[in-house]
Amino acid sequence: MSVVTVDDQITIALSVRDRHASAKWYEEMLGFSLNVHIDDAGWSEMSTNTKGVVLGLGEQAEPVPGNAVPVFGVADIAAARSALEGAGVKFDGPTETMEGMVSLASLYDPDGNALMIAQDLSKGG
Template identity: 35%
Template sequence: MRFTVDRLDHIVLTVRDRDVSASWYQRVLGMDIEEYGRNNRVSLNFGGQKINLRPESSEGWQTAEGAQPGTSDLCFTTAIESAHIIQHLEKCGVRVVEGPTSRIGALGPLTSVYCHDPDGNLVEIASYKG
């Protein structure tokens, strides 16, 4: 029997400081912070997805072997054009490391702007509008 998956539900990011990372994603990308489960776990919710923040060296989590802060590349999409993304990042004190630049996303051509989160993960903010 063969199956396919429907969508990405959540990912887990290993972070150095859960509160610093949660605050950054809320302030810069507008995600909602939610505490849940045992040990006051934290997730960042947006759209129909979430990011769980796993502090490095945490016990009781199943995670990828060798998971380390700053080893992920993430791409988020928005309806905002790249010029406005750059203005927002600059207003938040976040340095743009590349962009706007043309890329190919899951739904076709898009325009991307790149920055880093507090752990050094590469964060791509992309728009299908340009």
């Protein structure tokens, strides 16, 4: 039995130097389509060719290759985090919220692999 139920979307987040250039590359080379550029947050999202899988591009001055982080959507991030912490899962700092957009929390699996959970706030959730 799982501690947390996730929704029907997974986002794979990558750090990139230039989101706009990267988005263009993913469109031209892999046929992905741009969903949104959120310049204030340094974030872009693209639909991949796999149903339910989104590519997130987070802008960083010096991205490190091999930095993919799966981001699992949850209906209620506070409840999900509480359940995971209750089961002994280690989190990296507090939950971060961008009002009207998203709430995010970074956590680690038993081997130290970084993951995130996210609640979409743009749909009134």
